[in-house]
Amino acid sequence: MNEVSAPELGGQVAAEWVSVEGKQATLTVPFAVTDESLQPLQQHAVLGQWQWQKQIKVAKLRNSQPDLPMTFGNVIVVSSGKGGVGKSSVSVNLALALQQMGAKVGLLDADIYGPSIATMMGGQDSPLEFTENNKMLPKQRWDIAVNSLGYLVQPGDATIWRGPMASGALQQLFNDTRWGSLDYLIVDMPPGTGDVQLTLAQKLPVTGAIVVTTPQTIALADAEKGIAMFNKVSVPLVGIIENMSYFSCPSCGHEEPIFGSEGGLRVAKEHNIPLLGQWPLQRQLRESLDGQQPFIRQHPEHPLAREIFATAQRTARHLYFQRQAESQ
Numbered sequence: 001m002n003e004v005s006a007p008e009l010g011g012q013v014a015a016e017w018v019s020v021e022g023k024q025a026t027l028t029v030p031f032a033v034t035d036e037s038l039q040p041l042q043q044h045a046v047l048g049q050w051q052w053q054k055q056i057k058v059a060k061l062r063n064s065q066p067d068l069p070m071t072f073g074n075v076i077v078v079s080s081g082k083g084g085v086g087k088s089s090v091s092v093n094l095a096l097a098l099q100q101m102g103a104k105v106g107l108l109d110a111d112i113y114g115p116s117i118a119t120m121m122g123g124q125d126s127p128l129e130f131t132e133n134n135k136m137l138p139k140q141r142w143d144i145a146v147n148s149l150g151y152l153v154q155p156g157d158a159t160i161w162r163g164p165m166a167s168g169a170l171q172q173l174f175n176d177t178r179w180g181s182l183d184y185l186i187v188d189m190p191p192g193t194g195d196v197q198l199t200l201a202q203k204l205p206v207t208g209a210i211v212v213t214t215p216q217t218i219a220l221a222d223a224e225k226g227i228a229m230f231n232k233v234s235v236p237l238v239g240i241i242e243n244m245s246y247f248s249c250p251s252c253g254h255e256e257p258i259f260g261s262e263g264g265l266r267v268a269k270e271h272n273i274p275l276l277g278q279w280p281l282q283r284q285l286r287e288s289l290d291g292q293q294p295f296i297r298q299h300p301e302h303p304l305a306r307e308i309f310a311t312a313q314r315t316a317r318h319l320y321f322q323r324q325a326e327s328q
């Protein structure tokens, strides 16, 4: 196994991930990976003689607040220093990609100032159901457990909440939802780095944080504030996702860096954290979010869909290896 180079799996294939029965070989990976990760094994001169299949058994990683109950495998918060950079779009697509890769995924919309997950994932046609013990039953959308203030309050009602009320409501949404057993819970944070965000970062058992930014200077400055906030409360950063990196002209293929170029990469390098992905501005992505038709399910071979899957894979991989390294 030592000689199999598999960057998507974090380097080499660990021998303990492999089990063989007759002509069937199974790769059991402790983080979400795409089926393409099997390629180095399938294409290997000797190992390629077996029929390879993938199995995901996501490792439950230590969270940053060990005194809090940890009912999920891994809580990933998605934040942005600045509004409108595509944080909710990233949260939705990361959740969808991780689910497609074989993980059990939940999605919590903690963005009280604009709970758009309910709109993007749908499910607003019927009220949220409750158990006998008054626990909320999340909506099941494309096999993802989803809860959002958007299912509970009228649009506009939550935006006037003050800090303590907002963070209290969000913690309740987190704690009082019957999530079931999850590998990853993606939390779409409110934009910014104020009291509500700081309280949430401290109160939720966060395994890792992602900062979403556009390459624009003004957005990058806010992204750095987000990085500083997570560092301050000792929440490990998984990396940066640069959204709206460029616009690819459908007619001539020219790539126009509308918001500047490589800003996310620069900030990632400066802070020594991974750049998890660079997503272009894509009309179909916006349409899919407006029309509740998941883009990566409809166009899995589209270059952006492939980048979304690669981003989800890097996220899961970095989270796993980072935490492994920290615990040694």
Ligand SMILES: Nc1ncnc2c1ncn2[C@@H]1O[C@H](COP(=O)(O)OP(=O)(O)OP(=O)(O)O)[C@@H](O)[C@H]1O
Binding pocket: 080, 082, 083, 084, 085, 086, 087, 088, 089, 090, 111, 114, 116, 191, 243, 244, 279, 280, 281, 282, 283, 285, 286, 287, 289, 290
């Ligand atoms: N890569 C993209 N290509 C095209 N449209 C996008 C892309 N990313 C986001 N959008 C669109 O941009 C708008 C803002 O995105 P989104 O709501 O995800 O941002 P946000 O950062 O969560 O905003 P808020 O600050 O309100 O929470 C949405 O209409 C979304 O469909």
